[in-house]
Amino acid sequence: MRRLPGLITMMFIFLVILAAEPVFAEESLQPPAEQTGQPADQTVEQLPETQHxxxxxxxxxxxxxxxxxxxxxxxxxxxxxxxxxxxxxxxxxxxxxxxxxxxxxxxxxxxxxxxxxxxxxxxxxxxxxxxxxxxxxxxxxxxxxxxxxxxxxxxxxxxxxxxxxxxxxxxxxxxxxxxxxxxxxxxxxxxxxxxxxxxxxxxxxxxxxxxxxxxxxxxxxxxxxxxxxxxxxxxxxxxxxxxxxxxxxxxxxxxxxxxxxxxxxxxxxxxxxxxxxxxxxxxxxxxxxxxxKQVMAADEKRTFVTRDTGKPAEFIADKPLFVTIKDGVVPTVAVDSNGKVYVQSSEVYNPAETAGALVPIIPLAEQAEVQIASVTNSNPVKGSGQSAKFSGWNLGVAITWSVMLLFMLLAGRIMYVRQRRRRLYK
Missing domain, CATH: 3.40.710.10 (DD-peptidase/beta-lactamase superfamily)
Known part of the structure; x- marks a missing residue:
């Protein structure tokens, strides 16, 4: 029983780790709307039949x-x-x-x-x-x-x-x-x-x-x-x-x-x-x-981390840049060092990857020493199709059970000590 406090601590840590493991619930099979750029409330639209x-x-x-x-x-x-x-x-x-x-x-x-x-x-x-x-x-x-x-x-x-x-x-x-x-x-x-x-x-x-x-x-x-x-x-x-x-x-x-x-x-x-x-x-x-949606106005200047070099560079659009997206979606725009535009979203149609540059972009001087946040890709990461999420509810359950177990072990310890004392004083 001298090892009981250490045992209790180890059990407590083990339960917390279990609670914090990824949970692949049905709702987590796709990344949440704010990560994918997809509207949270999507309904399946009826496509035109064009039967005539x-x-x-x-x-x-x-x-x-x-x-x-x-x-x-x-x-x-x-x-x-x-x-x-x-x-x-x-x-x-x-x-x-x-x-x-x-x-x-x-x-x-x-x-x-x-x-x-x-x-x-x-x-x-x-x-x-x-x-x-x-x-x-x-x-x-x-x-x-x-x-x-x-x-x-x-x-x-x-x-x-x-x-x-x-x-x-x-x-x-x-x-x-x-x-x-x-x-x-x-x-x-x-x-x-x-x-x-x-x-x-x-x-x-x-x-x-x-x-x-x-x-x-x-x-x-x-x-x-x-x-x-x-x-x-x-x-x-x-x-x-x-x-x-x-x-x-x-x-x-x-x-x-x-x-x-x-x-x-x-x-x-x-x-x-x-x-x-x-x-x-x-x-x-x-x-x-x-x-x-207009993502850049004519003559608008913007700094991008170019996707092919990873370096920040300044660009100016020679005419307005528009993209077409599902309602409620916010597109992410990236540019390569040649001024080719890429619209990154799972709900953006006719992506520049296949259609070529949506609008000519004129690159200005590169500013390699400037550190800015890179443009992130809002497409889901390819893989198993699952997204691990941390469940706050599971952590709460783990803490509750850990506390209960701690009390049970302490109660058992107290009962054990009392019984031992009774034997010693008999």
């Missing part, structure tokens, strides 16, 4: 983040959404006030027309509006011939344009979208094209126009926008719809609510009403579950 369309995609217009995709790389016919490319090229490569003379070829173009007369002269902007608002194929041909002489040469310009955007699954042979087996695109490519075009303020104004008067030599009427989203969807601001028997129904739509702007693309829709139902689902899904 062969291919679809939804992106954030500011960051380019892909929020939903279905067969987005399948090559399909574009129909009149081709005119988005013709329109943005015309605005960039010509003057809106240029006078265009309509050729016989343009006058006799197939498909939807605004009934231009041979020899009629119109300002370029009028033809751009007639093409994008009323989907005039004759206007598209007149624009192409004015800029490059022929539709074929203009198509080469269109292909050069999309290649500069890094798009290789799109090819054009005419400016209007009339059927041709060599005229194709993908939902992903068209989303990128629309994202680029919607950065042009004049383009935005044209595709948002619902109607406007038209006075021509052979046709006096109104240009009516064929994009029904403009009249049926809250926040709709463009872009273009199309249809041919070969392409089915196609639709590119942009919508803005608050600070968030989304672009949706649908290809090979089965019915006219079906593509609008699918587009409504796409946009509703995006606005309901995502947020576009």
């Amino acid at each position: 369309s062969e291919a679809a995609i939804l992106i954030d217009a500011k960051s380019g983040a892909v929020l939903f995709a279905k067969n987005e790389t399948e090559r399909l016919y574009p129909a009149s959404i081709t005119k988005i490319v013709t329109g943005i090229i015309a605005l960039e490569q010509s003057n809106p006030s240029d006078i265009v003379t309509v050729s016989k070829t343009a006058r006799n173009e197939d498909g939807t027309r605004i009934y231009l007369a041979e020899g009629e002269q119109k300002p370029m902007l009028d033809l751009i509006e007639g093409m994008l608002i009323n989907s005039g194929n004759d206007a598209a041909t007149a624009i192409a011939e004015h800029i490059d002489g022929t539709k074929e040469q203009f198509a080469e310009r269109m292909n050069e344009f999309v290649r500069k955007l890094g798009l290789w699954d799109t090819n054009f042979v005419n400016p209007s979208g009339l059927p041709d087996e060599n005229q194709y695109t993908t939902a992903r490519d068209m989303a990128r094209i629309a994202q680029y075009a919607m950065q042009n303020e004049q383009f935005r104004q044209v595709v948002a126009t619902k109607s406007r008067p038209w006075v021509g030599e052979e046709w006096v009427s109104k240009l009516e926008n064929h994009n029904k989203m403009l009249g049926s969807y809250e926040g709709a601001i463009g872009v273009k719809n199309g249809f041919t028997q070969a392409a089915g129904y196609t639709l590119v739509s942009a919508a803005q609510r608050g600070d968030m702007e989304l672009i949706g693309v649908i290809l090979k829709g089965a019915t006219d009403s079906g593509v609008y139902k699918d587009m409504t689902q796409l946009l509703d899904y995006g606005f309901a579950h995502f947020t576009s």
Whole structure:
């Protein structure tokens, strides 16, 4: 019994250690919300069905983040959404006030027309509006011939344009979208094209126009926008719809609510009403579950510990940097020594790891002697998928049992001493 105090101490320490061991309870299988960047209260969202369309995609217009995709790389016919490319090229490569003379070829173009007369002269902007608002194929041909002489040469310009955007699954042979087996695109490519075009303020104004008067030599009427989203969807601001028997129904739509702007693309829709139902689902899904967040303003200067060198360096953004995240998530931003941006969060979509730099960053002089906290990665650490946590409740239980055991041992010690004394004095 002389060893009893030491024994008691050892048992007490042992119980405390047991209580402090990692507990892999069900709630600890994922790191807590404040560590992962995930909202604590997540619900499983219903993904868009897009059952009326062969291919679809939804992106954030500011960051380019892909929020939903279905067969987005399948090559399909574009129909009149081709005119988005013709329109943005015309605005960039010509003057809106240029006078265009309509050729016989343009006058006799197939498909939807605004009934231009041979020899009629119109300002370029009028033809751009007639093409994008009323989907005039004759206007598209007149624009192409004015800029490059022929539709074929203009198509080469269109292909050069999309290649500069890094798009290789799109090819054009005419400016209007009339059927041709060599005229194709993908939902992903068209989303990128629309994202680029919607950065042009004049383009935005044209595709948002619902109607406007038209006075021509052979046709006096109104240009009516064929994009029904403009009249049926809250926040709709463009872009273009199309249809041919070969392409089915196609639709590119942009919508803005608050600070968030989304672009949706649908290809090979089965019915006219079906593509609008699918587009409504796409946009509703995006606005309901995502947020576009600006993490750096234009010309904002910030110091990062570069992820490849581990050294602090100062950077300045040459334009605003946006990321798209699930609602309630706070993204973590890191930069490498070349100015490539990485957004680190398990709930950030279209990460820079695969998409390249989200925005060009200009590195300034390195400041290796400056010690600052490095940017942490908010992604869960790969491994067993479990996260050990310290349980305060278990520690309390251990202390309680240890105290009880201590009293029991002390009581036993007292009883033992008393019994021994009784034997000695008998």
